[in-house]
Amino acid sequence: MKTFLARFDWLMLAVMLALVSAGTVAIWSAGSARAETVFHGMWVNNLVTAAVGLTLYFAIAAVDYRRTLDFLALPGYVVAIACLVAVLVFGTSVYGGRRWLWFFQPSEISKLFVISLVAWLFGRRRIPLLNIQVAGFRAFLLLAVAVGIPVALILAEPDLGTALTLLPAVAVMAFAAGVWRRGLAAIAALGGIAALAVLGAVYEAERPGVPAARREQIMRFVPLKPHQVRRVKVFLFPETDVTGAGYNLRQAKISIGSGGFSGKGIGRGEMNHLKYLPQSISMNDFIFCVWAEETGFVGSAVLLALFAALLGCGCRAALVSTDGRGRLLALGVSTLVFAHVYVNIAMSIGIVPITGLPLPFISSGRTFLVTVMCGLGLIQSVTIHREEQQT
Amino acid sequence: MANRAESSAGSLPCWVVAAVFAAGIVHLAVSLRALQVTSAADYNYASARQSVRRMQTAGLRGRILDRHGEVMAGNRPSLSIVCLPSGFEKRSWSNTVSAIERGIKEVGEAIGRPSPLSRMAISRHVSQSLALPLYVWRDIGERELAVFSEREREFAGFTVIKTAERVYPGGSLASHVLGYVGRDRGEIQSGDEKFSYFAPEMRGRSGLEAYYDGFLRGVPGEMKLLVDARGFAIREWTVLDATPGPDIATTIDLRIQKEVERQLQGERGACVVMDPRNGEVLALASAPGFELNAFVPTLSTETYARYIDDPAKPLLNRATGGAYAPGSTFKPVTALAALGAGHTADEEYICTGAYACGGMTLRCMSRWGHGPLDMCHALMKSCNPFFCNLGMTTGTNAFCRAARVFGLGSKTGLDLGVDRAGVVPDGDWKMSTYGEKWYPGDLAQMSIGQGMLLATPLQMAMVAGAIGTGSLVTPHLRLDAAPESRPLPFPESHLRIVRKGMRMVVAGDGNLRGTGWRGGEGVPVSVSGKTGTAEVGAGSSRRKNAWFIAYAPSDAPTAAVALVVENGESGGLTAAPKVCEILKAMFAEDGT
Numbered sequence: 001m002k003t004f005l006a007r008f009d010w011l012m013l014a015v016m017l018a019l020v021s022a023g024t025v026a027i028w029s030a031g032s033a034r035a036e037t038v039f040h041g042m043w044v045n046n047l048v049t050a051a052v053g054l055t056l057y058f059a060i061a062a063v064d065y066r067r068t069l070d071f072l073a074l075p076g077y078v079v080a081i082a083c084l085v086a087v088l089v090f091g092t093s094v095y096g097g098r099r100w101l102w103f104f105q106p107s108e109i110s111k112l113f114v115i116s117l118v119a120w121l122f123g124r125r126r127i128p129l130l131n132i133q134v135a136g137f138r139a140f141l142l143l144a145v146a147v148g149i150p151v152a153l154i155l156a157e158p159d160l161g162t163a164l165t166l167l168p169a170v171a172v173m174a175f176a177a178g179v180w181r182r183g184l185a186a187i188a189a190l191g192g193i194a195a196l197a198v199l200g201a202v203y204e205a206e207r208p209g210v211p212a213a214r215r216e217q218i219m220r221f222v223p224l225k226p227h228q229v230r231r232v233k234v235f236l237f238p239e240t241d242v243t244g245a246g247y248n249l250r251q252a253k254i255s256i257g258s259g260g261f262s263g264k265g266i267g268r269g270e271m272n273h274l275k276y277l278p279q280s281i282s283m284n285d286f287i288f289c290v291w292a293e294e295t296g297f298v299g300s301a302v303l304l305a306l307f308a309a310l311l312g313c314g315c316r317a318a319l320v321s322t323d324g325r326g327r328l329l330a331l332g333v334s335t336l337v338f339a340h341v342y343v344n345i346a347m348s349i350g351i352v353p354i355t356g357l358p359l360p361f362i363s364s365g366r367t368f369l370v371t372v373m374c375g376l377g378l379i380q381s382v383t384i385h386r387e388e389q390q391t
Numbered sequence: 392m393a394n395r396a397e398s399s400a401g402s403l404p405c406w407v408v409a410a411v412f413a414a415g416i417v418h419l420a421v422s423l424r425a426l427q428v429t430s431a432a433d434y435n436y437a438s439a440r441q442s443v444r445r446m447q448t449a450g451l452r453g454r455i456l457d458r459h460g461e462v463m464a465g466n467r468p469s470l471s472i473v474c475l476p477s478g479f480e481k482r483s484w485s486n487t488v489s490a491i492e493r494g495i496k497e498v499g500e501a502i503g504r505p506s507p508l509s510r511m512a513i514s515r516h517v518s519q520s521l522a523l524p525l526y527v528w529r530d531i532g533e534r535e536l537a538v539f540s541e542r543e544r545e546f547a548g549f550t551v552i553k554t555a556e557r558v559y560p561g562g563s564l565a566s567h568v569l570g571y572v573g574r575d576r577g578e579i580q581s582g583d584e585k586f587s588y589f590a591p592e593m594r595g596r597s598g599l600e601a602y603y604d605g606f607l608r609g610v611p612g613e614m615k616l617l618v619d620a621r622g623f624a625i626r627e628w629t630v631l632d633a634t635p636g637p638d639i640a641t642t643i644d645l646r647i648q649k650e651v652e653r654q655l656q657g658e659r660g661a662c663v664v665m666d667p668r669n670g671e672v673l674a675l676a677s678a679p680g681f682e683l684n685a686f687v688p689t690l691s692t693e694t695y696a697r698y699i700d701d702p703a704k705p706l707l708n709r710a711t712g713g714a715y716a717p718g719s720t721f722k723p724v725t726a727l728a729a730l731g732a733g734h735t736a737d738e739e740y741i742c743t744g745a746y747a748c749g750g751m752t753l754r755c756m757s758r759w760g761h762g763p764l765d766m767c768h769a770l771m772k773s774c775n776p777f778f779c780n781l782g783m784t785t786g787t788n789a790f791c792r793a794a795r796v797f798g799l800g801s802k803t804g805l806d807l808g809v810d811r812a813g814v815v816p817d818g819d820w821k822m823s824t825y826g827e828k829w830y831p832g833d834l835a836q837m838s839i840g841q842g843m844l845l846a847t848p849l850q851m852a853m854v855a856g857a858i859g860t861g862s863l864v865t866p867h868l869r870l871d872a873a874p875e876s877r878p879l880p881f882p883e884s885h886l887r888i889v890r891k892g893m894r895m896v897v898a899g900d901g902n903l904r905g906t907g908w909r910g911g912e913g914v915p916v917s918v919s920g921k922t923g924t925a926e927v928g929a930g931s932s933r934r935k936n937a938w939f940i941a942y943a944p945s946d947a948p949t950a951a952v953a954l955v956v957e958n959g960e961s962g963g964l965t966a967a968p969k970v971c972e973i974l975k976a977m978f979a980e981d982g983t
Contacts, residue, residue, distance in 0.1 A: 176404035254441075257426045257434025274442050274619040297427035301420060308416045315409040319402055331408055342415045349426055351418075 004062060007384045012313040015306050016057075016376060019361035020050045022303060025266060026291045027364045030283040033273040042283065042364050049366045053373030060377030064385040065326060068378070073113075073120035077146075080106065080113040084153035091157075099157050104367040107154045107162045111169070112375050114150050115332035118170055121146065122177040123325025140180035143170070160228065161357040165339035167191075172335040173328045176318075198222055202232045208240070235353035248286070251276050252348045255289040256300075263296030283364045285356050288348045303362070307341045310376075317382045326382035333375035444522055444616040448629075449592035450609035451555055453636030455569060455599055457645040458671075458870055462560055464569050464600065469556035469688065470531050472498065472539060473524035476517060477623040478548025488514045491548075495527055498546050502535040504528055522616045522624040523588055529688045530556060557593055559683035565648050567677045567708040568641070568807065568868065570598020571686040588616075598708075599641065599868060601808050609636030640870040642671035650976040651676045654969040660956035661709035661848040663866075664973065667856025667942060667951040669874035670864035672805070674973075675849070677709040712809035714845035715955055718925030719773045719906075719962065720940045721794075721840030723858055723889045725782050726766055728793035730885040732785040736766045746776035749832040753779055753839070756906075756924075770892030771905040773922060775839050782838025783831060790834065791817045796880060797854045797863060799846050804865045806872065813850055816843035840923060848953045851940045856951030858893065859919065859942035861886055893919040894945050907939060910967035914974045916944035922962030934958045939966035943974055950977055 028043035060068065083106035092100040099105045121127050122134050122143065132138050147170050154163045174184055204210070205218040206229075222229065230245045242250040255271035264270065271277045272290045282290055292300045314334030318327045337360050344359040346352040358365045360372045426434070455464040479490040491513050495506045508527060516525045527549075528535065539551065557572050572593040592608070595601035612633030617626040651662045655678035664674040679701075685694050698706050707713065730736070744760035746753045755761065755775045761768075769777035782790055794800065800815030814820070816837065818829035836842030846854075849866060857863040857879055865875040879886070897911035897918045911918035923938030937959025942948035952970050959965030 172404075172408055176401075176408070253426065254434050254437045256423070257430055258438035259427055260431040260435065261428055270442055270617075271438060274617070274625060276438075276441060276620040292423070292427065297424060300423045300427060304416055304420050304423070308413070311412045311416070312409075315405055315412065318405045318408075327405065331405065334412070335408065338412050338415060342419065345419050346422070349422055351422055 004384055007386070008061075009313055009317070009380055009383045011309065012376065012380060012383075015309045015313065016054075016361070016373070019303075019306050019310070020046075022291065022306070023287075023362040023364075023369075024050075026287050026294075026362050027283060029267050029269060029294060030272060030287055030290045030364075032267065033269075033275065033282070034279055039283065045366070046364055046369070049369050050373070053370045056370065057373045057377035057380065060374055061380035061384060063381065065329060065378050065381040066323070066385070068381070069116055069120040069123075069325060069329075073116045076113040077117040080110040081150060081153070084110055084150055088153065088156055099159055105365075107157060107159050108365070108367040108371045110150050110154065111162065111166050111336055112333075112371050112378075114147060114166060115169055115173070115329065115336065115375070116378070117146060118143065118173050118177075119325050119328040119332055122173065122179060123323065123328045135178050135180065137180055137183070140174075140183050143174055143179055158225065159356070161343070161355040164355060165336055165343065165357065168339050169332045169335040173332045176331050177324065177328055198224065199232065199236070202229060203236050206233045206237065208237075231354040235350065238350050248278050248281070249350055249354060251278065252286055252289045253350060256292040256349060259293040259296040259299075261297045263292075263294050263299055266294050269293035284358055285344065285354075285363065286348060287363045288345050288359050291362060292348075304345075307337070307360075311338055313383075314376075314379050317379045317386075320386050321382050322387055323382075326386065330379045330382045333379050336375065337372060442617060442619075444587040444618055445630075446523075446588040446590060446614045446616060447586045448590045448612040448614050448633045450611065450633035451635040452557065452572075452593050453607040453609065454638045455603075455607070456638055456640045457643045457648075458641065458673075459644070460640070461645050463565060463641065463643065463645070464683075465558050465560065466555040467558040469529070469554050470536055471526050471552050471554060472502075472528045472531055472535075472549060473526050473552045475524050475548050475550065475624075476521050477625075480621070480623055484514075484517060488517055491517070491525070494546070494548055498527070498539070498549055501542055501546075502528070502531070502538045504531075504535065520588060521622040522618045524550075524552060526552075526591075557687050561645070562684060563680040563682045564645070564652060565643060565676070566598075566680040566683050567710065567809075568598055568643060568648075568675050569683060570600040570602075570808070571596055571683055571690075572600050573686070574689060586613075590614075597706075597808060599639070599807065602806055603639055603869070607636040607639060610634040641868050642666075642673060642870050643675070643868065644673045647973065647977055648674040648676065650674075650973050652678070652680070654954075654972055655956075658956045659703055659709070659958065660954065661713055662952065662954040662969075662973070663710050663849045663852040664950060664952050664977070665849075665852050665856060665864075665866055667853075667860045667864060667948050670866045670876065671870070671874075672849075672866050672868050673950070673977075675710050675807075675868075677707065677713070679703050679705045681705045708807075708809045709955070710848045711803070711805060711807060712811050712847070713955075714811050714813050714847055715936055715938075716842070716844060716925040716927060717840040717846045717851055718923030718936065718938050719775075719840055720851055720854075720921045720923035720938045720953070721844065721846075722770060722773065722778050722838075723893060723921055724794055724797060724799075724854065725778050725785075725790070725838045725840075726770065726889050726892065727858075727881050727885055728790045729766075729781040729785045730888065731793060731881060732789045734766075734781060734785070736888040739763045739765050740769070740777045740780050742769075742774050742776045744776070746779040746835065748779065748783065748835045749830055751832050753835060766888060767892040767895055768900065768903075770889070770921065771895040771900060771903070773896075773906045778838045779835040782834055785838075787817055787829065787834050790837065791815050794844075797850075797857055799844075799850055799854070803847075803849055803853065804867075804875075805849060806868050810849075811847050813847055814843055814845040841925060848955050850953075851938070851955075852951050852953035855920070855940040855942045855953060856948060858886065858889055859945070859948035859951060890919060890945070893921055893942075896920050896922065897941070906963040907941075907967045909963060910939055910941055910971050911943075911974075912968075912971055914943065914971060915978050916974075917946065918943040918971075918974060919945040919948075920967070920970070922967060924959075924961040924963075935961065937965035938962045939970045941970050941974070943978065950974065 024043045024046050027046050031039035031042040087101040087106045151163050201218050201222050205215040234246045234249050255277050277289055311334050314330050318330035321327045340360050344357045347354045358368045457463055479487055481487045481490055499506045573596045574591045595604035613630040615630055616624050618624055651674040658678050661677045665672045741763045742761035744755045744758050753775055761772050761774045764774055764777050794815045802810045802812050821829050837844045862876045862878040896905035896907040897920050899905045906922040907920045910920045918941055920941030925936045937956045939962050940953045942951045954966050954970050956965050
């Protein structure tokens with residue numbers, strides 16, 4: 001207990017609480033703008049969820065993460081895979097994706113379990129149970145399989161956003177763990193080239209003045225679903241279809257931009273309250289727009305500072321940890337949070353194509369909030385249990 | 392070291408990752424700054440452009456008064472039941488329209504009036520001006536208002552709006568002077584294309600309402616409406632109050648106007664009474680007239696069709712827009728032209744009852760001829776051969792010049808939309824209009840005000856007044872307009888001869904009666920005038936337009952009148968007694 005209090009990262013907790021407060025305010029504002037009364041009380045739900053998440057946070061932080069990993073990494077991973085399979089079979093469809101199983105989204109939880117598994121497997125020089133060198137090619141194959149299965153299942157939902165945030169987290173962990181770096185670099189390069197190729201192909205096909213026949217010819221080679229093609233198109237040509245496919249992005253940018261330096265005041269965002277900002281996503285993927293409109297650049301900067309502090313806590317945990325597993329865990333969770341923050345805000349302002357991704361602590365997603373807080377609990381545990389307990 | 396050995400990860404990757412995080416956060420911060428600080432104004436504008444609608448509002452229309460301040464056209468409050476679409480918002484537009492339709496039906500049943508709007512009209516309002524109230528029943532009565540107010544709480548989404556409507560206390564009085572208004576979107580002011588909506592506004596369509604429309608309308612105001620993403624109005628506020636239009640005082644004297652219209656009742660014709668000293672039009676009437684209040688709030692299709700199909704053309708302003716052959720009322724002009732060309736008043740001509748010229752014969756009123764006549768007596772008797780001869784010996788050019796001096800053949804400049812120029816024909820005109828040569832017979836015809844010569848009653852009133860005062864005035868209807876006049880280029884001696892002749896038309900000479908003797912009977916002041924009976928058409932459609940022009944008092948005229956009655960008996964029989972009544976009314980009490 002003494003170590004727990006002495007080594008507890010209070011800054012991280014303070015930042016979390018601040019973020020939960022900001023999120024609650026944003027959810028209240030976005031919810032009150034909606035006609036359906038059920039959304040008016042969403043902020044209370046968020047507080048309740050945050051309370052649950054905080055409880056789990058303290059519980060996870062209190063236990064040595066090594067034990068947690070030993071006990072839970074493998075079984076958790078298996079359960080997560082099972083849930084991902086189950087969601088494809090029994091899941092509830094919302095907005096064209098099968099993501100819900102009973103009361104939670106397995107894809108959100110699976111992120112944490114995949115990260116835990118990778119940390120557990122690759123945190124030491126030799127991989128447990130299999131006794132393989134981490135730096136070797138076989139370890140790389142193992143990583144590919146261990147990560148490939150859940151990613152494939154998540155992509156099948158489809159939930160491109162979750163897959164896209166999970167991959168960088170895993171890549172950072174593999175990089176830090178020293179898994180076959182040349183291979184990693186090659187894959188990263190290939191991924192980058194593939195992404196650029198897709199962008200280039202869509203640009204070539206959707207450029208104004210391209211005949212329909214040629215467009216079809218090109219699009220046959222682009223492995224994207226129609227709605228994804230639309231999003232890429234909006235990203236490439238944001239001003240061409242502002243009433244159709246580009247409407248969301250246009251309204252998102254107007255909301256954020258019109259917030260100005262100091263914002264329009266909490267609860268007074270016009271784009272939000274007059275329903276210009278698409279209602280179906282203003283509480284989730286586009287909640288940053290609500291926050292940025294009402295609090296302005298000052299609020300945006302405060303939010304970014306809070307996230308920076310949170311990520312700083314994660315990096316600090318990774319640095320102070322003497323253990324590879326702890327280091328990987330801290331880096332993995334931090335990267336996951338960073339990927340969400342970066343992609344979510346960047347898509348809201350049109351820097352990256354629109355991807356359905358929640359903003360940690362701010363969006364009103366219960367599963368994700370709990371997942372993130374559990375992940376941060378693991379980081380806290382890494383901070384507290386930085387040295388192996390002499391037992 | 393044992394731990395180190397077991398660890399696969401060094402601290403370098405942590406720093407690399409931290410650097411990437413920092414770069415990412417900084418990138419976001421820089422991008423957000425560009426959006427929220429640098430381009431904030433652009434996005435603010437974009438935000439306002441989609442959520443704020445500007446509406447131009449109309450000021451209260453100014454009134455039109457007569458010269459004594461009596462209201463000729465005013466405003467009255469009008470109540471309308473309107474529907475506020477935001478109270479009927481449904482997920483789909485067609486359900487919204489249906490909800491409004493049901494609501495209107497419900498209210499309609501309660502107040503006992505059917506819905507005046509088709510589903511199409513409601514649908515159009517929803518798709519085009521959703522943010523504005525939808526006017527359902529305009530100008531409702533007290534009973535409907537009582538029923539509606541009693542049950543207003545049941546009728547959510549409906550309310551009563553007070554607007555102003557035009558009212559004409561005189562009904563059809565001076566209808567052609569006043570003109571009527573229609574409803575229109577407001578005038579688009581330059582640089583204000585950014586208005587999304589224009590409050591329906593009264594717009595003058597004819598008469599003074601049209602001519603002084605811009606003056607009467609005042610300065611438009613501005614309102615802003617905050618609308619949500621679907622277009623429903625959330626809030627509205629006034630940015631700039633509309634300034635009411637100023638009243639306009641006219642030169643019309645309602646007392647005279649009423650008498651004039653009484654004289655024209657049942658006839659087709661026109662009459663203009665003006666002050667020859669300054670050009671003020673005291674009365675201007677065209678018969679038949681039309682009911683001005685029928686145009687408020689909007690003219691029904693049936694009434695409009697009735698007016699348009701009426702062969703009497705009630706909407707036509709005959710006083711300024713009806714071009715008639717002036718007939719013998721033109722003879723004073725002929726006389727002045729002849730005097731200017733060297734003829735004298737004492738020259739005698741022997742009237743045989745007909746004048747032959749170029750193969751045609753012009754008949755005189757007196758079948759067997761007037762015998763020998765001088766100029767004044769020729770005017771008094773309105774002898775055709777005398778003036779044919781006079782015109783023929785004067786020549787076309789001198790003759791047309793004299794006619795144009797009186798403003799014939801050109802617009803009078805009256806501040807009313809309708810202002811016909813009429814025709815003073817000459818060789819060039821005939822060639823360009825009909826492609827025919829100018830024959831001597833044309834000049835003979837014109838000398839007695841027939842043929843191709845055309846003038847409006849207003850122009851003839853100006854002629855009468857100009858002869859009486861010696862200078863031609865520009866007529867005007869606005870009381871504070873500056874009088875404009877120019878002296879006639881005839882020597883006073885010539886004018887005196889013509890005035891004497893015109894006085895004799897009414898007063899006679901000794902035992903001899905003039906053709907217009909009925910024009911002065913019982914009038915307390917001396918009257919000078921000239922009758923005219925213009926024959927128009929040929930064969931079975933041949934009819935006579937009866938004219939009388941006059942000025943009074945003869946020695947210092949304060950009134951000039953021209954009156955024409957279509958299809959009359961003769962100027963002396965039909966028109967002169969009517970002018971007499973008008974003059975009696977004018978000079979009966981105070982002599983103004």
